[in-house]
Amino acid sequence: MTDHERAIIERLRVKPGEHVRLKDRDPRDSSLFGAEQETKTATDAIARDIDVLQDRLYAEGSRALLVVLQGTDTSGKDGTIRTVFNATGPLGVSVTAFGVPTTQELAHDYLWRVHAACPRRGTIGIFNRSHYEDVLIAKVRKLAPKEAVEQRYDQINAFERMLTENGTTILKFMLHISNGEQKERLQERLDDPKKHWKFNPGDLEDRAFWNEYQEAYETMLHRCSTQHAPWYVIPADRKWVRNAAIASIVKATLEEMNPQYPKVSWNPDDFTIA
Ligand code: AMP
Ligand code: MG
Secondary structure (H helix, E strand, C coil): CCCHHHHHHHHHCCCCCCCCCCCHCCCCCCCCCCCCHHHHHHHHHHHHHHHHHHHHHHCCCCCCCEEEEEEECCCCCHHHHHCCCCCCCHHHHHEEECCCCCHHHHHHCCHHHHHHHHCCCCCCEEEEECCHHHHHHHHHHHCCCCHHHHHHEEECCCCHHHHHHCCCEEEEEECCHHHHHHHHHHHHHHEEEEEEHHHHHHHHHHHCHHHHHHHHHHHHHHHHHCCCCEEEEEEEECCCHHHHHHHHHHHHHHHCCCCCCCCCCCCCCHHCCC
């Protein structure tokens, strides 16, 4: 791990039990990185490194990486996937977007659909929203009884521990944007016809609950950033900072996992191809 990667992780990672005050974390902070253009070029190179590491993970075929992306509307979950995994071979990556649960999904416990979407061995799984909606929107919009939501933090920790004990490394990124930045991004969706499809009047209802969501995020970060599945709060008002931070942490994590090409039991010199 490079010193720079270590500094990024150290600054952005939520320590187990830490009480995060989102107001104290500046969404526009770019102090971990240099100039914008150089950082973007470096991020592209990291994306290619991620691809090489992913190839090794796939060849090894015994472990997986789960990347959870959470954030309010317009926080840049889609854009992160597009940039950070831009160079990654599609064969070894799965992306799952979690929306409003279907009737079939509602007929099961809330982790049922999540477990089914977890990455198979050898692959990277990306969650665009996740089981954390069940302690975020479910809490803010009172979609489940208070006591049921309260029990979920421990249930999620136990679920994630089970995944890690069975070969899945977990990274969780909260894309932290400011209220003002969300306003601008929502306005763009109204102004630009090519972005109309992204606009959903329901987003304005959620925006009205901004403070409640920030509070629900803080509780989630406090209760569910564990040794085995840490949360990172990513300054996300500047897209290039967001991408650079997440790409660096993903790369450093894959390097720590250090996947190996399997050793074969035969000798290549024994074969001639006619
Ligand atoms: P989007 O990510 O903009 O496509 O919207 C997906 C919507 O589904 C968001 O409004 C989420 O809050 C909502 N959603 C995702 N998971 C859940 C859940 N478990 N319960 C209720 N709503 C959810
Ligand atoms: Mg939306």
